[in-house]
Amino acid sequence: MEYDIVIGLEIHAELSTETKIYCSCQNVFGKEVNTKCCPICAGMPGTLPTLNKKVVEYAVKMGKALNCSINRLSKQDRKNYYYPDLPKGYQISQFDIPLCENGYVLVPMPDGVRKIGVTRIHIEEDAGKLVHNDAFVGSLVDMNRCGVPLIEIVSEPDMRSSAEAKAYLETIKQILSSLGISDCKMEEGSIRCDINVSVKPKGEEKFGTRCEMKNVNSFLGAVHAIDYEAARQIKILSEGGVITQETRRWDDHKGESFLLRSKEDAQDYRYFPEPDLRTIEVTDDLINKVEREAKELPNIRLIRYLEKEGLPFDDASLISENEGKSAFFDACLKIKPTHAKVISNWILSDISKRINETGKDISEIGVTPEFLIDLIERVEKKEISVTAGKEVLLAHFETGKSAGEIIAEKGLSQISNEDELLKIAKEVLDNNLKLIDDYKNGKTNLLGFFVGQCMKASKGKGNPSMLSGILAKLISENY
Amino acid sequence: MELYNKSASELSKMLRAKEVSAVEIADSVYKRIENVDDKVGAYLETNYEKAIKMAKKADEMIAEGKGTVMTGIPVAVKDNICVKGYKATCASKMLENFEPPYNAFVTENLIKAGAVITGKVNMDEFAMGSSTENSALKRTANPHDLSRVPGGSSGGSAAAVAAREAIVSLGSDTGGSIRQPASFCGVVGLKPTYSSVSRYGLVAFASSLDQIGPIGKTVADTAALYSVIAGKDSMDSTSLEANFNLSLASGGSLSGVKIGIPKQYFGDGVSAKVKELVMNAAKTLESAGATLVNVDLPGTDYALSAYYIISCAEASSNLSRYDGVKYGYRAENPKSLEELFVRSRSEGFGDEVKRRIMLGTFVLSSGYYDAYYKKAKLFQQKLKEEFKTAFRSCDMLLTPTSPDVAFRIGEIEDPLKMYASDICTVTVNLAGLPAVSVPVEGTKDNMPVGMQFIGKPFADAEILRVAGIYEDLIGGFKTQVKF
């Protein structure tokens, strides 16, 4: 039997605010243990939380980006559980009135755009970290991460494959990054996710029993975890078994998930309204500010590149995910709207190479959209060859001189004079008489070789397409 | 008269007139503590050197003309309020050695005002109780009769002022914990409007109900201390600007003042003698120009239920932090994390605290939230509306503070009976209102009886003003202890 896989994701993203969510300690990763803490972080008796304005702003930004309705009045709740990394014995979160809800996100994939529902986005505090040391029997508590602000983005169970889940995750990451509200450093754990997976016989409407997987902290890990879990469930079902609702822990190293707790052991978090805080108001001013600052998001841009500009998926994806390249690409398009693919080729080849080599942003490597378009036009007009164009760009990076100057200095302008080209062609053919016979006997791809030889002889300046015609004509008529 | 016997207002005048120094006052109070605290047991921690240091600073302030109403006045602080350099035990084995590395907002204000902190005083463990018998660290007696309880949970705060071991004190009130001991000990206690005093640095019992407040021998002293601690604090998101004006808390007349008498507070649960004395006081106010009106607050009868659900629910969560990990009591040699949590908590908390944590956990647990917690919150809303309605026909309410006078130590063992002694006070916390308890004229069994004025939100000054007029009408409170 064939099965459908149903996937929902809960993404936790750390926000890159200056201070923590409920106190004025610095929100920073990788500092000496327990040095970015105060009595509030440590949950000392008598301490109280004060909510960081920026956290609300960032959550609203994400809510708007994911087309959510914003709850102009919301509240916070306590989620009660015991763990040594949770100093107060409860986490301040949001339960029934999150800041944002009922949204969606468009996720472009090579075979089409998916619309994934976003159930809610709420704000909450991160827990501390437990340090394990093999040389030592206990565990060590570091509270630096206590109170780091998080948003939790909960999706609808709208994904049907691990590839879709990965594309969704990447889209969310790009949006967070583009909004500048999260560092999105997976290796520092600034984005983590819990994955809900269920399977159902193909065509069946009713969802199967779902299992939740915790501790997934890489996109590849998510793919593996989903594939593993779907296979596990399908195996159980196809052997006549029943899926029981449970929480599992994904182990990326082992590539397996393990049972954490079954439904019977489900934790009772005893949520109730946080009495130390009052109502959160999202003011008109804040909404206006967020709307004013809104710009095109990477997923929307990708869809535009695909649908309006007709770029291939890989091109569109590589450009759209980078703010600088996108801005450059769009600026080029503005000058030359008909040349999307050619512009993309230049950006993704020689310009990207330069970016990688220098480690600089596209805006810092010394090439302007005007320069690139000028170069493209010169190539198009056959003033120079593509090969020469690449050389011009390289020289431009080094010297900042204009294309015209470089072409003149280096004598790169293309030879399009038929007499001159005829002379070069004859010379090349005369030196390769044996190969002409092979050519005539069917090895027609030798024409390319002859063109190459001509280019070499002309120091790269010969017009290759003209040469190709001249060579073919010469061989058939004169040799 | 010994300095410790004087009121803050008198001492303040003497200080400003340079008739006495703050050091002399602190010294006098400390001698008194040495002489009588063996009997009373109000203090958990004292520190003469620290007190004298603060007194010296107060004298400097006065010399520089920077004195305030509280400069040089000795204040005892309940042991659930953080004072750097002192422990904050909450009278619990759990926090027996806990020394907070920071000051409460009110502590900072006391320091700024030049007050002299005498030490930390006893209470029911984590402020849960009505007799201070739930202190895991000390037994406190009622200074008027050492065989009786001082009330609670701020029993140490009230006893210290009544026994003249402090001029004024700070307590905290979640369901009557300032007013009831004030009434048992024959002193004045104000539970301010919720949010008018910052809770930052007050060890939480029930966050939505807890409020720090002042206790004094006179209404004026109580008002003076309140004027120093009230005010908005950016560290407490629930705090608001109280706009308390000390000059409005005294003087004026009773003409035009309508005092509501809610019959539910004079029911069968209240001793006949207490009712009689409170009604006599009402008549005294009436004859001085106030108008008495009957008001109806039917929700009162169920307030205890709502109070115990809400306060215990919040407490169960607030007290989760005591898990043996970061501070406080840790069980010896736990074999696992679970054992560390369970044994530290089971060994560190007393019975009443455990009872309330259990009740609170239950009412929040899956399947019971709506039936208990939600229902109680809805009832609280209704109760607030009842008060609002009542205040359309009167300016304030007058009720007994407690159904009876202080009971004997060990007399009440049944927790439910103990809870019932909060019947007159819990509504005020549920509704977030201000209320001040003052001694009435006359006694029952030679013990003080208290009545409380309940005001509209932020009408703290007005109830203090009327309470002060009553104090004047009866020629001052005659509640001197025998030793």
Place this chain on the structure above:
Amino acid sequence: MKIDVDHIAKLSKLSFSGEEKLKMERELSSIIEMVEKLPETNVNLNEADASNIMDLREDIVCPSMPRDELLKNAPEVKAGCIVVPKTVEQ
């Protein structure tokens, strides 16, 4: 009403000996009996109330507390961290 004391104790991270448990069960039952008398009320409870809006804190860093001071009440400290028995993933 019968209360599952074991379950509530487990949630509360408390343990009771046999006798304590019976006493707790008895006392809790009588308290629950009292609080159950609470009548139904038909009022609206708006938990995100527009009349109860709080000020939010500006995102400006203040110095943290020196570690020694922060941990001075900790029962056991090693390498600048609080020590607990070995944890297993939750």
